[in-house]
Amino acid sequence: xxxxxxxxxxxxxxxxxxxxxxxxxxxxxxxxxxxxxxxxxxxxxxxxxxxxxxxxxxxxxxxxxxxxxxxxxxxxxxxxxxxxxxxxxxxxxxxxxxxxxxxxxxxxxxxxxxxxxxxxxxxxxxxxxxxxxxxxxxxxxxxxxxxxxxxxxxxxxxxxxxxxxxxxxxxxxxxxxxxxxxxxxxxxxxxxxxxxxxxxxxxxxxxxxxxxxxxxxxxxxxxxxxxxxxxxxxxxxxxxxxxxxxxxxxxxxxxxxxxxxxxxxxxxxxxxxxxxxxxxxxxxxxxxxxxxxxxxxxxxxxxxxxxxxxxxxxxxxxxxxxxxxxxxxxxxxxxxxxxxxxxxxxxxxxxxxxxxxxxxxxxxxxxxxxxxxxxxxxxxxxxxxxxxxxxxxxxxxxxxxxxxxxxxxxxxxxxxxxx
Amino acid sequence: xxxxxxxxxxxxxxxxxxxxxxxxxxxxxxxxxxxxxxxxxxxxxxxxxxxxxxxxxxxxxxxxxxxxxxxxxxxxxxxxxxxxxxxxxxxxxxxxxxxxxxxxxxxxxxxxxxxxxxxxxxxxxxxxxxxxxxxxxxxxxxxxxxxxxxxxxxxxxxxxxxxxxxxxxxxxxxxxxxxxxxxxxxxxxxxxxxxxxxxxxxxxxxxxxxxxxxxxxxxxxxxxxxxxxxxxxxxxxxxxxxxxxxxxxxx
Numbered sequence: 001x002x003x004x005x006x007x008x009x010x011x012x013x014x015x016x017x018x019x020x021x022x023x024x025x026x027x028x029x030x031x032x033x034x035x036x037x038x039x040x041x042x043x044x045x046x047x048x049x050x051x052x053x054x055x056x057x058x059x060x061x062x063x064x065x066x067x068x069x070x071x072x073x074x075x076x077x078x079x080x081x082x083x084x085x086x087x088x089x090x091x092x093x094x095x096x097x098x099x100x101x102x103x104x105x106x107x108x109x110x111x112x113x114x115x116x117x118x119x120x121x122x123x124x125x126x127x128x129x130x131x132x133x134x135x136x137x138x139x140x141x142x143x144x145x146x147x148x149x150x151x152x153x154x155x156x157x158x159x160x161x162x163x164x165x166x167x168x169x170x171x172x173x174x175x176x177x178x179x180x181x182x183x184x185x186x187x188x189x190x191x192x193x194x195x196x197x198x199x200x201x202x203x204x205x206x207x208x209x210x211x212x213x214x215x216x217x218x219x220x221x222x223x224x225x226x227x228x229x230x231x232x233x234x235x236x237x238x239x240x241x242x243x244x245x246x247x248x249x250x251x252x253x254x255x256x257x258x259x260x261x262x263x264x265x266x267x268x269x270x271x272x273x274x275x276x277x278x279x280x281x282x283x284x285x286x287x288x289x290x291x292x293x294x295x296x297x298x299x300x301x302x303x304x305x306x307x308x309x310x311x312x313x314x315x316x317x318x319x320x321x322x323x324x325x326x327x328x329x330x331x332x333x334x335x336x337x338x339x340x341x342x343x344x345x346x347x348x349x350x351x352x353x354x355x356x357x358x359x360x361x362x363x364x365x366x367x368x369x370x371x372x373x374x375x376x377x378x379x380x381x382x383x384x385x386x387x388x389x390x391x392x393x394x395x396x397x398x399x400x401x402x403x404x405x406x407x408x409x410x411x412x413x414x415x416x417x418x419x
Numbered sequence: 420x421x422x423x424x425x426x427x428x429x430x431x432x433x434x435x436x437x438x439x440x441x442x443x444x445x446x447x448x449x450x451x452x453x454x455x456x457x458x459x460x461x462x463x464x465x466x467x468x469x470x471x472x473x474x475x476x477x478x479x480x481x482x483x484x485x486x487x488x489x490x491x492x493x494x495x496x497x498x499x500x501x502x503x504x505x506x507x508x509x510x511x512x513x514x515x516x517x518x519x520x521x522x523x524x525x526x527x528x529x530x531x532x533x534x535x536x537x538x539x540x541x542x543x544x545x546x547x548x549x550x551x552x553x554x555x556x557x558x559x560x561x562x563x564x565x566x567x568x569x570x571x572x573x574x575x576x577x578x579x580x581x582x583x584x585x586x587x588x589x590x591x592x593x594x595x596x597x598x599x600x601x602x603x604x605x606x607x608x609x610x611x612x613x614x615x616x617x618x619x620x621x622x623x624x625x626x627x628x629x630x631x632x633x634x635x636x637x638x639x640x641x642x643x644x645x646x647x648x649x650x651x652x653x654x655x656x657x658x659x660x661x662x663x664x665x666x667x668x669x670x
Binding site for chain 1: 467468469470490491492494495496499500501503506507509510511512517518520521522524525560561577581
């Protein structure tokens, strides 16, 4: 039996030794975590008090009209589980596994002794995560509706969450991670999701970070893909004062493919950082990545898209694009595509743009009767929405569109525009 | 309806229009012809209110109001429509949504009730038939992936839906094959009415075989050098523009 307490201590020691990443590290050049430490102090690693939320509180934040198995976390603890699960699907709270099935907890959360702890924040998560969801899907099982994980952050303290999504061979699932909250005191959400896709498995994964503008958010998604498996990811960053998402995909077996789409829309003084890494470790894998940013006010956006083509990865086909729209001359974006190629016989393309709204398009819309503001809003929306067109469930896409719209200057008219 | 007096305009400090006088009455169709670079498109853009065109002298009054003091969208609400020479592709903005927003913005401005979704779709379907536009185009992004002919047809379709009192067709015939030209011109003819005036900017006589103008003007070197009836266009086709220039120089 693995000794959870010993593993936690090992992780904590690693965290203490490495410390938090600093801006001297290339991967953290544009994002300083110092503000989290200075704002939260001890609360950085102190678990937030369990929140008491009633059904009305939950419904007010949840995606409406979504037919899904819903699991709700508040301040990092599971408060509502899902029922009526089909055969082949298990949704186990980490908190239960930690006391009842340490073996499964250790495996599901990759707490093996030799597992690399990556960096300071992941080690801290290993040491501190109290709860999370371990989703296991048996070979060949295809879910006919999504699993919806709603995370609600409350006042103060930190929520360290660790999720594991394990999809057996040829299984298929759609998982939605939604991070929300209306807290007025700053707090931290630190959520790590580890994904394992068996051969031929398909995962549709939507991640919406829409937390309170006082909040801090550190997110991570690590996926390892088996032969001919497929991951379709949409990551949207709208909320939090400072947020960072690290998304890493290892195309570890031949024929695996991934689509990574993302949208970030920081306004005011928000800081929003998306770091992605795709490893082409095996031959004949396909990756497609398309991230867009809309930045207003004095916001700061960061996009780093790294694609590594490893030796032996013949027939790699990779394309990446990143486009940014600056709505204000005080907004700033640091965008960096990074291609590292260790193999010939590779098709790889990447492009990155930063710009403003197109004058010709604005004029065209105005000659049709749009006001200047309306025309700007419409073009901004169209720009942002293009990365959402592949989303699978209309209720989720519609909800994200509305939330994104509410951040634009004419937010109130958004519903009319969405028809 | 439209009265342009002594209009001078520059682009990037370069004088393009050098004293245009033009009066158009309700229901009239005027063709403005001229060689490339004569200022035809500049005139269209100045009437529609595009940025980057500086009016240095003169005036434009539309239904008795000072058009030059209005924003482009205010001109649209007042009834001005520009069919673009190069219609812009706007991926992600739905054709029907754009038109609904345009129609209702204008109705609000005129103090009319907005059309609801049902009424609007009825209007749109009826107008799409008028210009033989495939219904499938309606739900696509504005001009997104349209062929040249489809874009021009979409412009006339928008004109049909927005029902302007003054439509400027800027080189609507360019890039059209003869079948597409026939459809587009047919749409325009159906939209002719005693209240609606049309300015056709073109350098080919061909369009005028399909849409018969009341008046033909020759624009060259930033001025209207000669005006006449349809036969002037035929003469231009035969003799080119130089004789008009020479005539004007000796006048």
